[in-house]
Amino acid sequence: MLKLLGRQTLHVVSGFGDFALFTGTSFSSAVKSRRLARRIARAVYEQGALCLPVVLIVGTFTGLVLGLQGYYVLNRFDAQGLLGALVSLSLVREMAPVLTALVLVGQAGSALAAELGIQRNSEQIVALETMGVSSHGYLIAPRLIAALFVFPIQTALFVAVGLWGGSLSGSLLLGVQPGIYWSSVERAVESRDVRECFLKAAIFGLLTISICAYNGFNTHRCRSATGARAVSASTTRAVVHSSIIVLAADYVITSFLV
Amino acid sequence: MSIVVQDLLLQVENLHKRFDDHVVLAGVGVEVARGSVFTLLGPSGAGKSVFLKCLADVLQPDAGRIIFEGRPLSSGDRAGRAKFRRRCSFLFQNNALFDSLSTLENVALPLEQTTNLTDQEIRARSREALRQLEIDDHADRYPSQLSGGMQKRLALARAIVTRPELVFFDEPTAGLDPLRRNAVFTMIAKYQRQFNFTALIVTHDVDEALVASDRVALLDQGRICFAGTPAEFSASPNPIVRAFRDSAEALESSLSAIRRADDFPSEDS
Numbered sequence: 001m002l003k004l005l006g007r008q009t010l011h012v013v014s015g016f017g018d019f020a021l022f023t024g025t026s027f028s029s030a031v032k033s034r035r036l037a038r039r040i041a042r043a044v045y046e047q048g049a050l051c052l053p054v055v056l057i058v059g060t061f062t063g064l065v066l067g068l069q070g071y072y073v074l075n076r077f078d079a080q081g082l083l084g085a086l087v088s089l090s091l092v093r094e095m096a097p098v099l100t101a102l103v104l105v106g107q108a109g110s111a112l113a114a115e116l117g118i119q120r121n122s123e124q125i126v127a128l129e130t131m132g133v134s135s136h137g138y139l140i141a142p143r144l145i146a147a148l149f150v151f152p153i154q155t156a157l158f159v160a161v162g163l164w165g166g167s168l169s170g171s172l173l174l175g176v177q178p179g180i181y182w183s184s185v186e187r188a189v190e191s192r193d194v195r196e197c198f199l200k201a202a203i204f205g206l207l208t209i210s211i212c213a214y215n216g217f218n219t220h221r222c223r224s225a226t227g228a229r230a231v232s233a234s235t236t237r238a239v240v241h242s243s244i245i246v247l248a249a250d251y252v253i254t255s256f257l258v
Numbered sequence: 259m260s261i262v263v264q265d266l267l268l269q270v271e272n273l274h275k276r277f278d279d280h281v282v283l284a285g286v287g288v289e290v291a292r293g294s295v296f297t298l299l300g301p302s303g304a305g306k307s308v309f310l311k312c313l314a315d316v317l318q319p320d321a322g323r324i325i326f327e328g329r330p331l332s333s334g335d336r337a338g339r340a341k342f343r344r345r346c347s348f349l350f351q352n353n354a355l356f357d358s359l360s361t362l363e364n365v366a367l368p369l370e371q372t373t374n375l376t377d378q379e380i381r382a383r384s385r386e387a388l389r390q391l392e393i394d395d396h397a398d399r400y401p402s403q404l405s406g407g408m409q410k411r412l413a414l415a416r417a418i419v420t421r422p423e424l425v426f427f428d429e430p431t432a433g434l435d436p437l438r439r440n441a442v443f444t445m446i447a448k449y450q451r452q453f454n455f456t457a458l459i460v461t462h463d464v465d466e467a468l469v470a471s472d473r474v475a476l477l478d479q480g481r482i483c484f485a486g487t488p489a490e491f492s493a494s495p496n497p498i499v500r501a502f503r504d505s506a507e508a509l510e511s512s513l514s515a516i517r518r519a520d521d522f523p524s525e526d527s
Contacts, residue, residue: 034371115358123354130314130348131420132340133371 022136022217023210026144029137036142043146047108047209051154054103059158062099063165066090070166071174080176084184087166088159092189092197096158097151098250101204104154105242109212112143113238116216117231125217140213144206151205152198159197196257200250207249208242215241266328267292267424267456268313273322275308282308283319284480290473292423295450295457297467300477301502306460307351309477310426313458314348315339326424344372347417347455351429353409355401355416361388362397365416372420387419388412390452406434410442418453425450427459431466439463443470464503468492476502 030036070086116139119125128135163185170176215238222230268290275283282305290296300306311317313324324331326342356364365384369375375383388394391411393404401409410430417425427446431439443466450457461467467474468488475485476499483498484491491499 034374119356122357123350123352124356126316127348127350127354127356130316130343130346130426131368131372132343133368138371 019210019214022140022214023144023206026136026140026210026213029134030141030145033134033137033141036137036145039138039142040146043142044150046111047104047143047146047150048154051104051107052157054107055100055154055158056161058099058103059096059161060165062095062158063087063091063162063167064169065165066095066162067166067169068174071170071176080170081180082184083166083170083176084163084181084186085188087170088163088185088189089193091159091162091166092193094250094254096155096162097197097200097204098246100155100158100201101151101208101246102243104151104205105208105212105239105246109208109242110235110239112209113212113216113235114231116213117219117234120217120219121227121231135217140217143209143213147205147209148202152201155197155201196253199257200253203249203253204246207245211242211245212238214238265292266290267326268458269323269325270313271323271325273309273312273324274320275305275312275317276320281480283312283322286322286477286480286482288475288482288485290424290456290458292456293454294472295447295459295470297459297461297471297474298477299462299464299467299474299502300460301462301505304477305480306462306477307428310348310428310458310460314346314426315343316348344420345422346424346426347420347422348426349413349417349428349430351432353401353413355409355413357401360398360400361393361404361412364401364412365419368416368420384419387415391415391449407438407441411445414445414449418449418455421453422455424456424458427457427461429461430459431461431463439466443467446470478502 033039066087067083070083070090071080074080074082074086116125119139125135125139128138167178167181171178171181215234216231219230219234222233225233266289268288270286270288273283273286274281286305286309288296288298298306298309308317312319326345329338331339331342356367359367362381362384365387366380369380369383373380385394385397388397391414393408393411393415396404396408401412404412430446431442434442443463446457446459447470459467459471468491471488473486474488474491475482476491477483478498484494484496486494492503494500
């Protein structure tokens, strides 16, 4: 029992070390990588343009639900005028960075893990190495760099449509004056909240894209399966680990920032 | 067993590699002359691909020395190994083409990432490589839209576009019918002379290898049991060489009989 516990602990610790090394190597390889800007642009397109519709849809419905729930809760205390503050602070401080990260994990992260897994299985990654091209610099670094600013931008858009959704359900459907709603938003959100929101989004972006890339890149190390099943297993692992890490990191970051 | 040749490009001494308890290479040594075609023969599972991947720096050998142009490549010398890799190319058994890049982009990639050439120069050199391998009409197609033979030529175009001095071929004819095997070896021999690179091929196709190679070696149970010219290989009384030759011939004649009986279709188009 003790042996098993020790082995598992060592496995987890070495896994964290390996992951940290992977992320560090990817960033350091970016320095030597040629024509990096083009590949960053491609990664921005993948994480940005391709995921934008889902981010906007989820953001709108989150705002609609927050407006609806918030109205009925505040109505009990005759404080409907604070609906804008409730929706905006919920979105900016917690919901937008977390939900945007989860949406991007589901779309861009899973696609990245699967793509790298297939490239590993078909020896495309080894082919890069034999050409003297750093696979970390070519495949991973542009995605990590893109994530550092795409996640905050997507989060900002999520907040914008979420506020609009809140206004839609609160003002148009439930009768809160639009002026009261938007002035409440303006009074509630401080620049510190926005800074924290962007900081969280950037950290989530870095963590999730690294985890997805790490799992896809190491598909060949999968012990439980080989071939297509290994790609499937690494993609599933990438999404599950990333989702858990987003929620855990959210708690840790919030506890430091509050 | 080692061979004596002039102007050695690559020397491998006492290479060892094992995976857990399974010993794959048990002291392999070969010498490859500059500008020659060297073929390492051996049955499937003999460790030929592992040997090639150790040379190409894809796998780390457990022991042994790799000497390139008289200089040993040490595992700690990252810069030296990176320089060595840039002077070599590797043609994979399954081609390992980048399936999301077009034919032209596949060939351009090593130039884009390892040289300081301008975009125009890269494009011109890539197109030239495609033209030399007679696939320039398919520059905008994706690898999956090419036939098996064209994919092989594309892989070779990508391998030679950086003008390497040494090209490793890992089972270049695996899964091909005899006609295609012959065509691939003819292609390697033709372009080897045209571009003057040194070719190190691993294969189990005896007949084609003997025609296309300057020197051959036979790997058996992790050791080199024969090294010499194709003529010496054909005449060798070494029982392992004879057994390998006879088994290859027997396999070929049984496959031909099956093909004749069933009108077996060719695998490649």
